[in-house]
Amino acid sequence: MKTKALATATALVIGALVTLFAGCGASEPASAAPQATEQPAAQASTESHGDAPALETDNGVIIIGMYASAGKNYNDPIGLHVEPGTTIRFVNRSGMHSSTAYHPDNGRENRIPDGAQAWDSGLLARRNESFEVTLTVEGVYDYFCIPHEAMGHVGRIVVGDPNAFAARPADGLPQAVRDALPSVDQIMANHVVRP
Numbered sequence: 001m002k003t004k005a006l007a008t009a010t011a012l013v014i015g016a017l018v019t020l021f022a023g024c025g026a027s028e029p030a031s032a033a034p035q036a037t038e039q040p041a042a043q044a045s046t047e048s049h050g051d052a053p054a055l056e057t058d059n060g061v062i063i064i065g066m067y068a069s070a071g072k073n074y075n076d077p078i079g080l081h082v083e084p085g086t087t088i089r090f091v092n093r094s095g096m097h098s099s100t101a102y103h104p105d106n107g108r109e110n111r112i113p114d115g116a117q118a119w120d121s122g123l124l125a126r127r128n129e130s131f132e133v134t135l136t137v138e139g140v141y142d143y144f145c146i147p148h149e150a151m152g153h154v155g156r157i158v159v160g161d162p163n164a165f166a167a168r169p170a171d172g173l174p175q176a177v178r179d180a181l182p183s184v185d186q187i188m189a190n191h192v193v194r195p
């Protein structure tokens, strides 16, 4: 009798756990159809940010989330090292942002490798609105968010060998931008740098 009661109790606990995990899954945004997977490189990430996975990908496309939270505007990850030819998808997770390369085409100094294509998503105002760019030229790329650049909403991506086209001097940038940009060393050591 006791054994049966125990078995029943165990089944109940397992059932509750299954329900709990199912509940967790259901609380994910419905639009998060892209599978969130952990990359080996992300294991070396120095900081975790809430419950978010270290690096979100979708069929080889790397996702950078753009957030407005508690008065802060930021990208997660803020620093990234990828192989040449990698496609990056910028996804607006909250607020309104852009992903805009530092380049004269976008009214700023050039902070991407010579020969690389500048990009500008324009304003992504809707939740989960996204923009993709494929980076083929090796070197260091800096980009900013049009509405929040002055507050330090920027990001840095290293494609392949950072010495192929090193980061340009940051003297002309606003202090908030200089403070926010992760160093190339930090990116190369961790591959994924969280805000």
Ligand SMILES: [Cu+2]
Pocket: 073, 074, 096, 097, 098, 145, 146, 147, 148, 149, 153
């Ligand atoms: Cu922004």
